[in-house]
Amino acid sequence: MILIGFMGSGKTTIAKLLGAHMGREILDLDEEIVKSSGMAIPEIFAAEGETGFRLREYDVLKALPNQHILATGGGVVTYAASRRLLMEMDQPIIYLHADFPTLYNRIREDMNRPLVKDKESVKKLYEERLDLYRSTSTIEVDATSTPKTIVDQIMQSL
Ligand SMILES: Nc1ncnc2c1ncn2[C@@H]1O[C@H](COP(=O)(O)OP(=O)(O)OP(=O)(O)O)[C@@H](O)[C@H]1O
Ligand SMILES: O=C(O)C1=C[C@@H](O)[C@@H](O)[C@H](O)C1
Ligand SMILES: [Mg+2]
16 A cells, blocks of 8 residues: 655655554655665755655665555655556555645644745645646545544545
């Protein structure tokens, strides 16, 4: 199972709960990138730009085992080759959808997300990505409810 969605939609949070609920291992793509590069995400962006980060993200994704619950990074759908890899994994792809104000409130204070600068630019990213999340996913859930409700909704939709 693969979780996609904008920053703050709860991919990491929900993957942990789902993993515990289903007794399955979880992997977090952002964490795997940090492990394999030995750099924090803001450091990768500073040294190599978003382009370098997307290439690393693709390489790590390509090497991951398929049977885990995978929490992706918020921008993985913006790189066509990574999007294709996700779709080829032949797993349910769950899109955690929330409105922009809810997401912005969750991520505004977190310095670990280099693409979160001024509110308008984050909103633009959100709008540009909506169609990508929808066309990449097989299931869409409402990510504004409580984590437990979201997990229940995902379990029912499988
Ligand atoms: N359903 C929810 N209700 C309330 N708060 C939530 C919910 N899901 C996540 N959060 C909170 O929102 C913040 C971001 O969550 P999380 O890190 O899981 O998002 P993410 O989708 O993995 O983000 P990123 O793309 O940056 O990795 C955290 O502080 C988390 O506790
Ligand atoms: O939305 C994005 O483009 C990103 C989201 C995070 O999960 C990280 O993958 C990184 O900060 C980029
Ligand atoms: Mg995350």
